[in-house]
Amino acid sequence: MPREVAAGLVAARIADVSPTFVADEYRVSGVRKVGVARIAGHDVWIQPKTPVRRLFAMLGYARSGSAIWEDEDFGFAADEDLVPALAHAFERQASRALAGGALRGYVTRDNALPLVRGRWRIGDQLTRRGGQPLPVEVSFDDYVEDIAENQLVLTAAIRLLRLPGVPADVVGRLRRVVRVLDGVTIIPVGAPVAIVRPDRRNARYSAVLSLASLVLSGASIEQRAGSLVGAGFLVDMWSVFEDFVTAALREAFRPYGGELVAQYASTLDVEGTVKIAPDLVWLVDGEVRACIDVKYKVEKYGQYPNADLYQMAAYCRRFGLTDGLLVYAAGASAVEGLQLVHGPMIRQRALNLGRTEIELAGELSSLLSEYLRL
Structure with missing residues (x-):
């Protein structure tokens, strides 16, 4: 690939890129995002290993705690690529929301x-x-009509029209959405996006607003990456997986009481100079009773990644726990445990991302019950 594209991938923090001994040939690793971006005049597509339908279902579950985007009505299954799937779903829900005219x-x-x-x-x-x-x-x-709901829908439609890979038939229908919302204010790039609370008045907008929020958050690449990177829609896969696991475990922990806290801020040393933030901790009466770290990587059976073990060992030592749990995106399905010398038991579990989100949530609930009994 051209050198400018390699530089853009690094500048946008999409992936790690290193040159090889062959001209215009690079080794790409540590890919952190999926989607599409226009870099130095080239359209760069990054395909997720997870099927697009599964990806959107995880996003929907993480945002609502239920499988709101599993419905065939969204049509995610019709496309194999991220941007066409999102554009189809957004246009369909926008057209339905605006069928009776724009909300006032x-x-x-x-x-x-x-x-x-x-x-x-x-x-x-x-x-x-x-x-x-x-x-x-x-x-x-x-x-x-110039209210937050319509501003979000209009701005998302315009951002989608700028993206490469939006099907021609969807482009025409998105332009009709823009015409219906003529006179509504467009949210400038980089400006804060209003948080719209669902109520009876905007109930018919609920589906399209969740998709509009996703479009605007994924399109934020264009204001961060400098002159090399143009319009794009990129999703952090580690964030999708972590948010999904957090939402599912928060529901699973509910019968046990206490509070599941994400990114729990603490320090490792007495002076408070070494900051730590475990992905998830379970607090009961202000005391940490469990610590869980979520890793969007493959756990290879029988091979424990040292850095993850060191990290979890430090967390357990800090909070006085006898065991900790690592949750991976793929790998061996059974709960494996490693007893550290003069230290905690560190358990690991990999999820099968080929399952539906309801099945995965049930798997996490069973995992939690098993983990808390140990």
């Missing part, structure tokens, strides 16, 4: 008008107008 809502506006409307802002009238009676500084509620 009340937006509070501050304005200067030639008459009193809504609430008169007396303080602003005195400071800005110097006692002049007109125009009048007022605040009022306007019933408009």
Whole structure:
């Protein structure tokens, strides 16, 4: 591949790239993202090993705690590539949400008008107008389409139209979505994205809003990677896996009480200079009772990765635990244990990502019951 593409992969922190002895030939390793990005004028596709349908189902479960994207209605199974699948699903849900017209809502506006409307802002009238009676500084509620829900949908549709690999038939339907939302404000690249709370008023937007949020989070590559990298949609696979496991275990821990905390901040030394943050800890009355680390890598049967063992041993020693648990994305299915000399028992378990998310959640629940009995 061209040198500029190799540099872009490194600049965007997509993968590690090292040159070989052959011109324009590179060794790519440590791939952290999947999706597509336009780098130095080239479209670079990074295929997930996990089927696209499974990937979106994991994303949906992690965001809601249920298999909201397993439904055939989303159509993820129709495409094998990430971007076409997402574009199809988003366009379908956007068209359904907008079938009865764009949602409207009340937006509070501050304005200067030639008459009193809504609430008169007396303080602003005195400071800005110097006692002049007109125009009048007022605040009022306007019933408009330019609300957060429509802004999210419109911005996501425009970002998808910029991506390489969006099917031609979907492009036409996405443009219709943009036309329906004409007059709605587009969220600028890099600007904070509003968090929309689901309620009865926006219930018909629930599916498309979750997809819009995914589009905007995955498209953020374009503002971070400098001039070499253009539009793209990239997903961190380790984050998808970790978020899914966290959501499933949080549900599994519920009957046991306590609280499952992600990225629990602590220190390893007395002075507090060595920071640690285990992926998951189970707190009961403020005390750490269990520690779990999630690894998006393959656990090879009988071969324990030293760095993972060192890390978990340090966590267990810090919290006074007699055992810890490592959860891998693939490998041997049985719970394996390694008793450290004068240290804790470190157990590991690999998940079968070929299963559905409900089956995986059940597997994690069984794993937890087995782990807590040991």
